[in-house]
């Protein structure tokens with residue numbers, strides 16, 4: 001038996017697992033340290049009341065023979081797919097119910113979707129970006145080409161027609177930079193994908209944070225239905241990081257070599273996935289109801305205000321930063337960190353310095369594919385954001 005040798009090409013551990021390990025080690029050595037996490041983007045506000053009520057009603061249904069439910073619809077319960085359909089209608093995007101697949105979150109689908117493509121293939125991945133795209137493509141043995149984000153292109157890399165690819169990953173609002181593609185920029189990506197016969201995997205996990213007049217779905221772009229899949233999640237939208245629910249949209253118009261990707265994904269899911277729990281799906285449906293949306297948007301505003309506080313604190317320290325406006329992340333340039341032996345400036349060195357000198361956890365840019373930068377998450381409790389910003393070192 002030979003093992004998948006591609007795993008040898010991965011980093012030893014997944015970015016957030018490595019950070020968790022480092023923090024555990026630090027706490028073991030410093031048990032009284034008051035460590036504040038602005039690292040992994042994990043929500044801290046409780047589920048909205050409308051979500052809790054719906055889930056409690058669903059639990060009660062499961063207690064009675066007449067309303068008890070066993071296996072659900074493979075593609076997701078119709079009531080939740082209708083709620084997603086209505087949510088998209090609000091973005092002027094018309095979806096058919098069989099184009100929507102309910103999942104247990106964006107991360108799983110993001111990795112699992114590679115099942116329906118012939119691998120090894122070539123994947124175009126922006127940098128910096130959510131590390132799951134890179135890791136899953138390494139596991140599949142795919143060739144990766146990077147589209148580099150930088151201060152010059154405002155961390156919004158654009159297509160290069162000299163580069164051929166089969167898959168294109170786009171994350172907008174971007175994790176970690178918070179940069180959002182404009183309508184015209186996404187149109188350029190759609191045209192490029194059509195020209196290259198490639199498929200765009202569009203990650204819209206942070207769409208609800210968009211405050212400016214910018215696209216919140218790839219399907220707001222003409223002809224995206226012919227070349228794109230959209231992956232979304234209730235994790236950040238409705239505080240479901242521990243509850244687990246998301247959805248993936250695969251348009252019926254998306255075909256390659258005469259094969260429907262929607263049909264292939266359905267075939268894959270019916271074999272390998274038995275759906276999300278009924279109780280969770282009722283909660284997700286409630287999150288998209290008028291009352292639920294009002295309540296979850298209240299939580300989003302709270303995180304947006306946190307982001308504002310982080311941005312203000314960085315600017316007061318003359319630390320160059322972006323993001324925070326249309327995303328729950330602030331992306332900053334690592335201040336030079338003086339150590340006894342040398343002037344360190346890598347993002348992992350800054351991570352250590354911040355943890356040791358101020359007991360603050362952030363995420364090194366290197367983990368997203370760009371060293372010298374650092375990400376702070378706005379998902380913490382307000383009092384912790386305020387305390388962390390007081391302690392944050394000056395540049």
Ligand code: MLT
Pocket residue numbers: 016039040041042107130175
């Ligand atoms: C992040 O911090 O980038 C995310 O929370 C990680 C994830 O969604 O898996």
